[in-house]
Amino acid sequence: MRLKKGWEYDHVFRTGSRSKGELVRLLFVQAPDSCTRVGFAVGKRQGKAHVRNRGRRILREGVRRLLPWMKGPYWYVFSLRTAGLSAGSREVYYDMAKLLKGLGLLNDVWPGEKWDLEKDRSDN
Numbered sequence: 191m192r193l194k195k196g197w198e199y200d201h202v203f204r205t206g207s208r209s210k211g212e213l214v215r216l217l218f219v220q221a222p223d224s225c226t227r228v229g230f231a232v233g234k235r236q237g238k239a240h241v242r243n244r245g246r247r248i249l250r251e252g253v254r255r256l257l258p259w260m261k262g263p264y265w266y267v268f269s270l271r272t273a274g275l276s277a278g279s280r281e282v283y284y285d286m287a288k289l290l291k292g293l294g295l296l297n298d299v300w301p302g303e304k305w306d307l308e309k310d311r312s313d314n
Contacts (some may be wrong), residue, residue, distance in 0.1 A: 193229030193265060202229070202267045211289040213274035213282050214249070217267040218295070226262030228253050231269040245270040252283040256290065259300040280305050 193199055206219035221227065230249045232242040249268045253260075260266070274282055287303045290296045 191225060191227045193227045193267065198227070198265065199229055199231070199267060202265050206265070206267070209289060209293055210271065211285040213271055213277050213285040214252075214289060215269040215271055216286075216289055216293075217269070218264045218293075221263035221265050224263045226257075226260065227265045228257070229265070229267045231267055233269075236270070236272055236275055241275055245275050248274070248277075248279050248282050249286075251279050252286045255283060255305075256287060256296070259297045260290065261295050261297060264295070 193202070201222070202217050202219050206217040209216050230246050230253075232245040232249075234242070236242060236245070249270055253266075253268060268286065270282070274285070277285075283305065284303050287296070291300070
């Protein structure tokens with residue numbers, strides 16, 4: 191599920207824990223509603239609308255690949271750092287995975303930083 195309301199983002203920004211990787215910033219807090227939710231933030235200072243939209247798409251793709259193995263219930267907000275705007279989807283995904291793994295927010299059954307995992311599953 192997504193974080194949609196302003197108060198949900200405020201709750202994460204005001205009370206959540208913060209961590210940052212080379213390309214991605216992560217804020218997270220224990221979910222008050224026992225449901226894992228994810229939000230994305232890209233600031234207006236980071237570029238024009240088309241650049242910010244691309245950044246959000248890259249973040250959504252990384253979360254889509256990692257969500258089945260993310261621990262919950264937490265509310266997560268992923269924010270793209272300025273260096274992440276010029277990076278590709280794989281680099282951002284690897285940075286997100288490294289950040290979540292380092293914080294212990296990925297399950298033990300996580301198969302690792304395999305970009306082509308879905309393709310590997312369909313070949314079997």
